[in-house]
Amino acid sequence: MRIALFSETYWPVPDGVARFLYDFKKELLRMGDSVFVFTAAGDGDFTFPALHFVLYPQYKVAVMRTSFIEKVLRNYEVDIVHIHTPFSIGTAGYIAARRVGIPVIGTVHTNFLRMAESLQGSRYLYQFVKLLWKFSKKLYNRCDRVTAPTSLFSEELMKMGYKKVYPTPLGIDIDKFQKDVSYKDIINKYDIEEELVYLYLGRLTLDKGIHHLIRAFKIALSKIDACLLIGGKGPYFEKLVNLTNNLKIEKNVKFLGYVKEEDKPKLMKLSKAVILPSKADTLGIVLLEAMASGSIAIGANKGGIPEVIRDGETGFLFEYGDIDKLSKILVEVAKNDYGELKERAYHEVKKKYSIKACVERFKGHYLSLLR
Secondary structure, three states: OEEEEEEEEOOOOOOHHHHHHHHHHHHHHHOOOEEEEEEEEOOOOEEOOEEEOOOOOOOEEEOOOHHHHHHHHHHOOOOEEEEOOOOHHHHHHHHHHHHHOOOEEEEOOOOHHHHHOOOOOOHHHHHHHHHHHHHHHHHHHOOOEEEEOOHHHHHHHHHOOOOOEEEOOOOEOHHHHHOOOOOHHHHHHOOOOOOOEEEEEOOOOHHHOHHHHHHHHHHHOOOOOOEEEEEOOOOOHHHHHHHHHHOOOOOOEEEEEOOOHHHHHHHHHHOOEEEEOOOOOOOOHHHHHHHHHOOEEEEEOOOOHHHHOOEOOOEEEEOOOOHHHHHHHHHHHHHOOOHHHHHHHHHHHHHHOEHHHHHHHHHHHHHHHHO
């Protein structure tokens, strides 16, 4: 099968969609398929000139000719177009596919409306994002099939006016997180003295709820001696640093900045738990990685996270913003090993969220559209 993937970002851009598509393409190639990545940022097969996106400079908006994409699709005899973002790249991919007569499948990775609620800016900024979301819905509703990472997010999208959305979980490269790795260099690199370590990895934005995690950690420190590692970059960085300083816990909280991909398994192995206190995540790839590595997954009961974590069975959930509950979980996790829970979590990820299982699910969609 010949598959064209369209996304505004691709590896090595540090975001979840870009990393997923890298693993996705790698597995498709391993299975013998041909894959062509079209992107505005990253090492795609076709990377177009782009301007930085005003709302979040990490992302770019591509400038390209649809006629060129049409030519590529024809020359390589592409069977199916799969769009992963609804902006310039995704739209161009859709238009080119329609002109060539190729089926189009679209995956909705992100709830931009929920993210927009947390944007630090004028009301005009929020209105602009609402317009983008409206456009996104129209684009996806014209695709031959639409998928989303979880059943919860699929149902939410359909309530918002999307046509039928097929829940199709994403996946991770489990082997990468199962390797025996030494994290001594990480301990030295970040000068970690505490034996008990908690970890957050992701964008530093308001919707991620990191401020709730920091406040909960402050409460937990009255009962435990621990270190909180916060990895990632984003516009909320300075406010988080100021919050940490104001709470007088700067000695126990370390901001790591951008974390290299090769360091992620080490950080996961080092950490007792990985926390995702977000209200906007549609799946929570970092939680899957935590469960694969043997770390305990803790997440807010929001978005797609409760579909990944079964509370008390494969991890722990708390209501978004419930600082007291989160602090109690942090203390409880410190006191117990939870070996059986971690074992259940690993087997669930291996069965449902491996990149191999993910690709097989999507190839089922592709074949269905090609019949």
